[in-house]
Amino acid sequence: MSREIEFAITTIPGLEDVAAQECGGLGITIEATSSGFIRCRGKKENLTRLLLFTRTVLRVLDPIFQGNFQSQGDLEKHLFRFSWERFLRPWQTFKILTIGRSSLASDRFLTLRIKDSIVDRLSLKQGKRPSVDTKNPDVTLTLFLGDSNVTVYRDAAGKPLSFRGYRSQAGEAPLNEVIAAGLCNILGWQGRGVFIDPMCGSGTIAIEAALISKGLYPQRSRPQGFAISHWPDKKAFGWQDSAEFSPEPLHGEFCIIAADRDPKMIKYARQNARRAGVEMDIHFVHSPFNQLHERTAGIRSGLSSSGENHQEFILMNPPYDKRLNLQDDPGLYTDIGDTLKQQWSGAVAGVFTANGNQAKHIGLRTDRKITIKNGPLDGRFLIYTLY
Ligand SMILES: C[S@@+](CC[C@H](N)C(=O)[O-])C[C@H]1O[C@@H](n2cnc3c(N)ncnc32)[C@H](O)[C@@H]1O
CATH class of the missing domain: 3.40.50.150 (Vaccinia Virus protein VP39)
Incomplete structure (x- = not known):
């Protein structure tokens, strides 16, 4: 039996109750809900079940780096020491999506520093630099910025789960x-x-x-x-x-x-x-x-x-x-x-x-x-x- 982990899901704002009910049906505990975002706790294997079986979840997010930081320098110190190689191979491509704001630095700057820390770390440890692909990345990282806290999630879905793949013909106003x-x-x-x-x-x-x-x-x-x-x-x-x-x-x-x-x-x-x-x-x-x-x-x-x-x-x-x-x-x-x-x-x-x-x-x-x-x-x- 695997131990429980914390993770998060996103949904359309307004559908939080329905998404939470779907998660509950898969044995997942809801810890906190805000607009379009639900923090959950459950067994690791539930992540796969969420991806495959829920109808109202958009993204399933696994937190890999988080903390409260006193200054930009403090954050950078932790970022450049972090073992990104556990989550990304040097031959894989990646993309970073950024949500929120921080008082430590601008969101653009922080996104760039996270990207640099990943590339430098893999280059140092594995001798090759992974590259960024904003269209079709292997690994999508979502960066959530609070005032002084930073969380980096890896996204288990990739393209949001609303892309079911059956709709190749659409009118002027297809519904998500x-x-x-x-x-x-x-x-x-x-x-x-x-x-x-x-x-x-x-x-x-x-x-x-x-x-x-x-x-x-x-x-x-x-x-x-x-x-x-x-x-x-x-x-x-x-x-x-x-x-x-x-x-x-x-x-x-x-x-x-x-x-x-x-x-x-x-x-x-x-x-x-x-x-x-x-x-x-x-x-x-x-x-x-x-x-x-x-x-x-x-x-x-x-x-x-x-x-x-x-x-x-x-x-x-x-x-x-x-x-x-x-x-x-x-x-x-x-x-x-x-x-x-x-x-x-x-x-x-x-x-x-x-x-x-x-x-x-x-x-x-x-x-x-x-x-x-x-x-x-x-x-x-x-x-x-x-x-
Ligand atoms: C906003 S679209 C529906 C989009 C749809 N939910 C989707 O996912 O593609 C509205 C549709 O209503 C149809 N429509 C408008 N008035 C109608 C009416 N009186 N009777 C039947 N269909 C009508 C239009 O032809 C159009 O396809």
């Missing part, structure tokens, strides 16, 4: 995959029942919903792999280069519908679903939202023929008037509210938008409102129970 999975979770989708994304665009929400229904691990299509595969001590973290991960067994029935009024988006969504291995688990429908209830009656009743009453979940991400404009359809949000109210009684609905003014036109009473960052925008997730 981690946000899509988080919205499914918050709405209460556990993979069973009827799930509808009536404005599916490139299909992200419906694909994440289908991966949940099938118990498929979210990173199965990721072509770029994980940075942990370059770690010299990866085996201690339970990493195996050629491990096979089988789906969890399925229980219960589901029906997932992805619709859009734009036929090109239906084509893209289908292609992306194929890449994710869930094309046959989603019904693709070309329809405007206000005609979708009627057009999908047959599909939805297929599930009810088993005699069970299935809850319907509607989750949509309509245009915000930012990347996709609303000039051609100024009444869209009023229409969303009317359609939900008149056609979808009994369903639970979630609308994710970054346009607070337009959201008011939905005109229905929300059960819950949650703010989730969508890039630089404050996204609002509005949840309605429809009677």
